[in-house]
Amino acid sequence: MASENILVIGGGPTGMEAARGIASIGYKVTIVEKRDRLGGTPDASQYAALTPDMRSAEEAIGEMVDAITNSPNVTLMFNTEVIGSSGSVGNFKVKANQGGKEVTIDAGSVIICTGFTHFDPGRETQKYGYYEHDDVITLVDAEKMFKSGNFVRPSNGEKPKSVCFIQCVGSRDRQIGNEYCSKVCCGISSKQAIEVRQHVPDCKVFIFYIDMRMYGYWENEIYWPAQEKYKVNYVKGIATEIVKKGDRLLVKGEDTTMRRPLEIPMDIVILAVGMEPSEGTKKVADIFGVKKNKFGFIETIGGALNTVSTDVPGVFAAGAATGPADLEDCVSSAGAAAMKAIASLRTVAIPA
Amino acid sequence: MALNPMALDLSGKKYANVAYEEKERLFDEVKADDRWHHVLYGCYECGICVAACPSARFYDFSPRVIAQAAAREDVDLMYTLMNDSVWDCSQCFSCDRCPRQNSPGQIITIMREVAVKNGLKTAKEALEGYGRIIYKIMSTGSQVSPDMLQPNAFPDWGGHVKEISDNLDVWRKALPPETLHTTETGWKITDKTIVELYLIWHMTGVMKLIEGVDEGLFMILVDVMEERLEEAGYDDISFD
Numbered sequence: 001m002a003s004e005n006i007l008v009i010g011g012g013p014t015g016m017e018a019a020r021g022i023a024s025i026g027y028k029v030t031i032v033e034k035r036d037r038l039g040g041t042p043d044a045s046q047y048a049a050l051t052p053d054m055r056s057a058e059e060a061i062g063e064m065v066d067a068i069t070n071s072p073n074v075t076l077m078f079n080t081e082v083i084g085s086s087g088s089v090g091n092f093k094v095k096a097n098q099g100g101k102e103v104t105i106d107a108g109s110v111i112i113c114t115g116f117t118h119f120d121p122g123r124e125t126q127k128y129g130y131y132e133h134d135d136v137i138t139l140v141d142a143e144k145m146f147k148s149g150n151f152v153r154p155s156n157g158e159k160p161k162s163v164c165f166i167q168c169v170g171s172r173d174r175q176i177g178n179e180y181c182s183k184v185c186c187g188i189s190s191k192q193a194i195e196v197r198q199h200v201p202d203c204k205v206f207i208f209y210i211d212m213r214m215y216g217y218w219e220n221e222i223y224w225p226a227q228e229k230y231k232v233n234y235v236k237g238i239a240t241e242i243v244k245k246g247d248r249l250l251v252k253g254e255d256t257t258m259r260r261p262l263e264i265p266m267d268i269v270i271l272a273v274g275m276e277p278s279e280g281t282k283k284v285a286d287i288f289g290v291k292k293n294k295f296g297f298i299e300t301i302g303g304a305l306n307t308v309s310t311d312v313p314g315v316f317a318a319g320a321a322t323g324p325a326d327l328e329d330c331v332s333s334a335g336a337a338a339m340k341a342i343a344s345l346r347t348v349a350i351p352a
Numbered sequence: 353m354a355l356n357p358m359a360l361d362l363s364g365k366k367y368a369n370v371a372y373e374e375k376e377r378l379f380d381e382v383k384a385d386d387r388w389h390h391v392l393y394g395c396y397e398c399g400i401c402v403a404a405c406p407s408a409r410f411y412d413f414s415p416r417v418i419a420q421a422a423a424r425e426d427v428d429l430m431y432t433l434m435n436d437s438v439w440d441c442s443q444c445f446s447c448d449r450c451p452r453q454n455s456p457g458q459i460i461t462i463m464r465e466v467a468v469k470n471g472l473k474t475a476k477e478a479l480e481g482y483g484r485i486i487y488k489i490m491s492t493g494s495q496v497s498p499d500m501l502q503p504n505a506f507p508d509w510g511g512h513v514k515e516i517s518d519n520l521d522v523w524r525k526a527l528p529p530e531t532l533h534t535t536e537t538g539w540k541i542t543d544k545t546i547v548e549l550y551l552i553w554h555m556t557g558v559m560k561l562i563e564g565v566d567e568g569l570f571m572i573l574v575d576v577m578e579e580r581l582e583e584a585g586y587d588d589i590s591f592d
Contacts, residue, residue, distance in 0.1 A: 088514045225451075227394030236397060257397045258362050258429075276456065 001089040005030055006341050007107035009082055009284055012040015014319025014330040015113035016064040021338035023073035025049050027345075030075040030105055031068075032082055032096055034280065038065045041115055042327075048147035050327060051191045052221040053182065081280075085110075085287050089314025089344055108345035109314040110288065111337045112298060114280035116320035119170025119273040121177070127241035128166065128271055135266075136242060136251055138169075138273045139188050146192070151199040153267050155247070160267035163196050164206035164251055165189040166239050170212065171274030171324075178295060182274025183324040188212045189272045190222045193232040206233045206264070208253055237262065242269055274324065278327075281321045288315050297323045308337040314344050360412045360437055367435065375431040381466045382422075382430070382459075391458040395423040401447035401456050413440035415447040415456030422459055430463075438463045439478035472565040483569045486562070490553060491576045493546050494538035498524060522570035547584045550577045559591055 006022050008015045011033030014076040022029040035044065039061050042050075047057035068074045077098060084095035092107045118140050121130035123256040130136050135157040137145075145151045152161050167189060171182040186209065193205045212234065215221045226232040238254040255262040285292050290310040293299045298317040302309050307314045318337035319330035369373070382388065394540065401415040402408045412518070421429040438460045445457040449557070467475040489495045503514040516523055520535050527533065531540040553559055563570040574591045581589050 224394060227423065231425060234394075234397075235424075258417070260362055262366075 002345070003092070003106040003108040004028060004345065005107050006338075007092070007094055007110045007136075007343065008113055009031065009110065009320070010113035010115060010280065010319075011035070011038040011076070011078075012042065012113060012115050012319070012330075013042065013061065013064060013319070013327055014115065014334045015040070015111070016068055016336045017334035018111050018318060018341075019074050019115060020064070020067045020071075021335050022342060023068060023071045025338075025342060026073065027342055028073050028075070030077060030107065032077050032080045032094075032105070034079065034081045036078045038068075038076070040200040041118075045118070046144045046147050048143050049191065049195070051187045052218050054191065077103075082284055082287055092314065109316065109341040111308075111341050112281070112284050112288070112290070112310075112315065112317040112321050113319050113334065113337075114284050114321045115278050116275040116281070116324070117278040119182075119276050121169055121271050121273055123176060124169050124271075125173070125175045126239065127243075128169070128239070128269070129242055130271060132247055133242065133244060133269075136269045136271065138271045139165075139185065139192065140273065142192050142270050145201070146195050151196060158267075159200050160196075160203050162206070162264070162266050163193075163200075163268045163270065164203040164208060164239075164264070164266050165193060165270045165272055166251075167207065167212075168238065169270045169271040169273050170276070178274065178276065180295060180324060181213060183213070183230055183329075184326045185272040185274055187222055187326070188219045188230065189270070190214065192270065193226050194222070194230050197230040197232065204233065205230075206235055206266075208235050208237055208239050208251075210236070210238055224229075235262070239260040239269075242266075275320060277321070283323075285317075288312055288317045290315055290317070293323075295323075297321065307333050308340055314341075316322070316341050360414070360417070362417065362429065364426060364432060366432050367428070370431065372427065375427050378434065378466055379425070379427050379430045381470075382434075382462050385462045385465075387458060387462060391455040391462070392419065392422050393452045393454055395419040395454060396452060398451070401450055401454075404446040404449055406444060406446065407440050407442050411440040413437060415441070415460075418456045418463075419450070419454045420460055423454075434463045434467050435472060435474040436469065439474070440517065455510070468561050468565055478564050478566050483566055486566075487569060487572065490558075490562075490573055492537045492550075493541040493549050497535065497537050499509060499535045514527060547581060547586070550581055551589075552576075554589060554591065 005028045008019050008029055008031045015031055019029045019031050042061050050057050050060055058320050068326040075127065078199045080096050080098040081095050082094055085092055090108050092110060094107055096103050096105060121128060121138055128136055135153050137154065152158060167185060167341045169178055171178050171180065189207055193207060196203055197206050212223060214277045227234060235255050237256040239251045241252050243250050245265060248267060249269055251264050251266050251269060253262045281298060282296050285298050290312050291299045298310060298321050300307050300309060300317060300322050301311050308318050310317055316337040318333040319325055346351060382548050397416060397420055399416050405415050407413045418433055421433055441457060441460045443457055447456045490525060498520055501513060503517055506513055524535055525533050534540050
C-alpha cells in the first residue's frame with residue numbers, strides 16, 4: 001500500500017521550507033528532528049544576523065517555524081533520529097528512535113535535510129591554536145558574541161583594538177581533504193567585519209584571504225560596503241601561524257600584493273571555518289543507501305539541472321546535506337525537492 | 353627587490369625617522385580634499401590600472417599600490433608614496449578604467465598638491481626641472497612659443513628649420529589669424545588677459561604654492577607680475 005506521506009529528515013531551514021511547500025500543496029509531511037525544537041544550525045549555533053541583509057536570524061527562522069507549526073498537514077517528531085529503512089519509493093518503512101522508543105514511519109518519499117557541521121579548527125594544518133589561545137575564535141563564536149551584543153576579547157573582557165579574519169580555514173585545502181570552497185564564509189566574514197566596526201568603531205579590522213568569493217549581489221551588498229564604508233582592510237595572503245606576544249596575538253603571513261612579509265599584533269583572530277557534512281548527513285545517507293561524494297556530502301545525480309535527486313528513487317536531498325550552501329540555496333533546493341518528492345509519489349500512486 | 357636600487361620600498365619603514373603623527377596629518381589632509389570620495393572607493397588589487405599605465409613600463413611605479421595603500425589607509429606607506437612615487441606618474445589618467453571607479457591618477461593629483469603645499473623636500477626636487485616651464489607659462493600665459501624653434505634644438509627636423517627660424521616673424525605674419533602674429537608667445541595674449549591671469553594666480557594661492565617649492569622662481573615671477581599689475585592700476589596687490 002503506497003503511502004501519501006513524505007518524510008523530511010531534519011528541521012533546519014531546508015527541512016522547514018520543504019515541509020512548508022509540501023503542506024501548502026495539500027500533502028502530508030512528517031519532520032523528524034533530533035533536537036527538541038525546529039530551527040537547525042542557525043538556531044542551535046545562535047546566529048545573530050543573516051548574510052547579506054543583516055536580518056535578525058531569530059526573526060527569520062522564527063517565521064519559518066511559525067509557517068509549519070500549526071499546519072494540519074505537518075507532523076513534528078522531536079528528539080527523534082532515523083535508525084533504519086526498508087521498502088522503496090512509494091512505500092518506505094522508516095524506523096526511528098523517538099526518545100528511546102522505536103517507531104516506524106510510513107513514507108512514500110523522503111527528503112534528507114540533515115545539513116552540515118562547522119569545521120573543527122582543531123584539525124587545521126596551519127598553527128592557529130584555536131584550542132590554545134582564548135582570543136582565537138571562529139565565525140560561530142563571534143556570531144554568539146554579536147547576538148549577546150557584547151563583542152570583547154574572550155581572554156580579558158576588553159574591547160579589541162584590532163581584529164582579523166582568516167579565510168578558508170578547513171576549506172580549499174588538500175592537506176585537510178576539503179578541496180571545495182565553503183561558499184558562505186567570505187560573505188559572513190565581511191558581514192561580521194562590518195559588525196565589528198559597528199560595535200567597536202575605532203577597531204582596525206583585517207581580512208586575510210586567498211580569493212574573496214562573494215558572487216551576485218553579495219558583492220555590492222557586503223563586500224563593497226565593508227571595504228568602502230567600513231574601511232575593512234582586505235589583504236590577499238593567508239596567515240601561516242599565530243603566536244602569543246605579551247597579551248596579544250601575533251599573526252604571521254604575507255601581504256602578497258604588496259610583496260612584503262606581514263606580522264601584525266591582533267586582539268582577536270576569527271577563523272572563517274567552512275562546512276563539512278554533519279554526522280547526521282553521513283549516517284542518514286548510509287541508512288538509505290544513498291551515494292556520498294568523497295567529502296561525505298550526499299551526491300545528487302542530475303548535475304546542474306537536478307540538484308536534489310539521489311541515486312535511490314524516491315530519496316531526495318536538499319540544502320547543505322548536498323554540499324556547502326547558503327540560506328538561499330537551502331530554501332531554493334528545498335522547494336525543488338518538495339516538488340520532486342510529491343511528483344515521485346504521484347507517479348507511484350497512479351494504478352497501472 | 354633589494355637587487356634593484358631604483359625599486360620602490362613598500363615596507364612602509366623607509367621614513368621611520370618621520371613621526372607617525374606627521375604622516376597621519378598629511379594623509380588626513382589628502383582625505384579632507386573634496387575630490388577624495390570621488391577618486392577612491394575600494395581596491396580589488398586587480399592591476400587593471402597598472403596594465404594601462406605608461407609610467408609603469410619605465411619605472412617601478414604602480415597606480416595599484418597607490419589605490420591599495422589609500423584604501424587600506426596605510427599611513428606609513430602613503431607617506432613613502434607621497435615622497436617616492438607620485439612624481440613618477442605622467443597624469444595621463446589611463447588608469448581611469450577601474451571597475452570600482454577609483455582614479456589612481458587623481459589620487460596622485462591630490463597627493464602631489466598636499467606634498468607641494470607642505471613643501472616636502474622630494475616635491476621640491478621633483479619640480480626643480482620645471483622652473484623654466486612654469487616661469488614661461490606664468491609670466492606670458494602660454495608655454496610653447498614659436499621662438500623655441502631653434503635649429504640646434506631640433507636637428508632631426510631637417511635643414512628648413514634654420515630657414516624658418518631666421519625669418520620667423522615673416523612666417524608668422526603669413527598666418528591668417530592675427531592672434532598668431534607672435535613669436536615670443538604661442539598666440540597674442542592681451543593685456544587684459546595677462547593681468548587677469550596674474551590676479552587669479554595671486555588670489556587662488558598658486559603663488560603661495562610656488563613660494564613653498566621654489567623661492568627663486570617665486571621672486572622672479574613677483575618682479576614681473578608686480579610691475580605689470582601696477583601699470584594696470586593694481587598697485588595695492590602684495591605677494592608677501
